[in-house]
Amino acid sequence: MSSGIRLDEESGYDRDGPLLELDGVTKHFAQESGLLAGMQFEPSQFPPVSVDRETVKAVDDVSLEIQPGETLGLVGESGCGKSTLGRTVLRLLEPTAGDIYFKGENLADLGGEKLRRTRSDMQMIFQDPQSSLDPRMKVGQIIEEPMRAHDMLDDEGREARAKDLLERVGLDPRHYNRHPHAFSGGQRQRINLARALSVDPDFVVCDEPVSALDVSIQAQVLNTMDRLQDEFGLTFLFIAHDLSVIRHISDRVAVMYLGQIVELAEKGELFENPQHPYTRALLESIPVPDPREDGLRGVLEGEVPSPVDPPSGCRFRTRCPRLIAPDAYDWTDEEWPRTRAFMRAVKRRTFEPMPAARIEAEFFDGTLPRGEAGSIVEDAIDLVATDGETDGTADKADRWEAATDLLLESFAEQSICARERPSYEVESQHGTERHYVGCHLHR
Numbered sequence: 538m539s540s541g542i543r544l545d546e547e548s549g550y551d552r553d554g555p556l557l558e559l560d561g562v563t564k565h566f567a568q569e570s571g572l573l574a575g576m577q578f579e580p581s582q583f584p585p586v587s588v589d590r591e592t593v594k595a596v597d598d599v600s601l602e603i604q605p606g607e608t609l610g611l612v613g614e615s616g617c618g619k620s621t622l623g624r625t626v627l628r629l630l631e632p633t634a635g636d637i638y639f640k641g642e643n644l645a646d647l648g649g650e651k652l653r654r655t656r657s658d659m660q661m662i663f664q665d666p667q668s669s670l671d672p673r674m675k676v677g678q679i680i681e682e683p684m685r686a687h688d689m690l691d692d693e694g695r696e697a698r699a700k701d702l703l704e705r706v707g708l709d710p711r712h713y714n715r716h717p718h719a720f721s722g723g724q725r726q727r728i729n730l731a732r733a734l735s736v737d738p739d740f741v742v743c744d745e746p747v748s749a750l751d752v753s754i755q756a757q758v759l760n761t762m763d764r765l766q767d768e769f770g771l772t773f774l775f776i777a778h779d780l781s782v783i784r785h786i787s788d789r790v791a792v793m794y795l796g797q798i799v800e801l802a803e804k805g806e807l808f809e810n811p812q813h814p815y816t817r818a819l820l821e822s823i824p825v826p827d828p829r830e831d832g833l834r835g836v837l838e839g840e841v842p843s844p845v846d847p848p849s850g851c852r853f854r855t856r857c858p859r860l861i862a863p864d865a866y867d868w869t870d871e872e873w874p875r876t877r878a879f880m881r882a883v884k885r886r887t888f889e890p891m892p893a894a895r896i897e898a899e900f901f902d903g904t905l906p907r908g909e910a911g912s913i914v915e916d917a918i919d920l921v922a923t924d925g926e927t928d929g930t931a932d933k934a935d936r937w938e939a940a941t942d943l944l945l946e947s948f949a950e951q952s953i954c955a956r957e958r959p960s961y962e963v964e965s966q967h968g969t970e971r972h973y974v975g976c977h978l979h980r
């Protein structure tokens with residue numbers, strides 16, 4: 538067509554547009570709070586117990602697009618919301634807020650036959666090929682099950698298609714009558730692929746599909762997925778915590794942290810020109826095949842905070858090595874990085890108690906920051922130093938906590954990183970696509 542726009546006859550879908558579009562997608566879970574599984578004794582009421590509920594903010598305000606035929610890799614540490622996002626996209630989970638458009642149509646508006654058809658157009662494969670295959674069923678039945686559920690073909694047609702699919706995923710069609718236990722992990726994941734493809738979907742969410750497999754098998758399965766993507770014209774949302782897997786399969790990569798996308802760029806751009814401190818830390822923690830290295834380099838410090846009460850502003854700021862200086866103080870080039878390093882060390886208690894002068898020497902090269910910032914640092918040093926003024930607080934643990942609170946409240950909480958949610962676009966150095974980064978360093 539001269540306009541370059543092609544419309545899907547039935548749906549009016551503009552094929553040059555995104556296949557999938559997420560707009561502010563949010564998924565929160567209500568759960569009982571931690572204390573005694575949330576039970577509280579309330580003698581004044583009947584029954585005399587109440588259950589506290591808290592909100593797990595698993596996915597928060599995610600917007601992105603996936604183009605037809607591409608693989609968008611979704612990467613992040615365990616618990617950052619990748620699976621929840623994948624399931625919400627397929628509406629296996631109802632979003633708390635936001636819209637999901639598939640082929641231009643809002644999934645929330647679909648019903649009846651159209652919803653049924655869209656469901657078969659969107660499939661999912663899971664991490665554990667062992668537990669997702671019913672051991673009592675034969676491979677043929679497993680692959681035919683979705684076709685039966687969607688009234689696709691007759692018995693003969695389904696059998697022929699199942700056998701064809703077995704071959705196309707790299708298995709022997711003669712295995713049609715075998716049970717899944719007769720197959721290796723990699724082969725079972727191929728059966729899963731055949732099942733997902735049986736209903737001829739356009740879009741597949743692949744949730745850690747190779748994580749349970751030996752590294753030697755992973756590449757083979759990934760290569761098969763790559764080939765099938767071309768043959769079937771598939772679009773993948775590919776979830777993995779392993780950056781080398783993501784690098785193998787993705788066209789673009791979205792990095793997720795505590796329920797939000799913090800960076801999104803073409804694969805080459807993301808790996809060659811990572812801009813978010815979280816992405817950099819993830820990249821640095823890829824194990825290197827160097828026998829002198831004892832495993833991981835530059836490992837991420839601390840734990841991922843709870844999604845019940847995520848940090849304000851940039852969610853990564855509580856672990857970020859590049860937290861931005863608070864504007865309320867006047868810093869020289871050296872003062873802020875030193876103060877930041879001291880604050881992190883106090884918070885994580887990474888140094889042994891020592892006299893104040895030694896702390897000053899080790900963290901500040903003997904010269905404290907000038908002005909108000911310097912007085913605050915001095916007070917914090919006093920609290921943790923072996924010869925510091927204790928101000929009546931004799932307990933050592935309390936003093937470390939008081940120093941941590943003082944530093945965090947005076948500095949970390951005043952940083953723009955704590956006050957505003959970052960969202961910026963930077964120029965790509967490699968490739969042509971947009972490079973999104975949620976980090977105030979790009980203000």
Ligand SMILES: Nc1ncnc2c1ncn2[C@@H]1O[C@H](COP(=O)(O)OP(=O)(O)OP(=O)(O)O)[C@@H](O)[C@H]1O
Pocket residue numbers: 566567568593594595613614615616617618619620621622778844
């Ligand atoms: N049904 C649920 N009820 C309450 N909280 C949930 C539920 N499902 C997930 N969560 C929480 O939501 C957060 C995100 O979990 P999710 O499984 O999506 O992360 P993930 O990045 O896929 O991690 P993993 O790779 O470990 O599966 C976690 O804190 C998790 O405990």
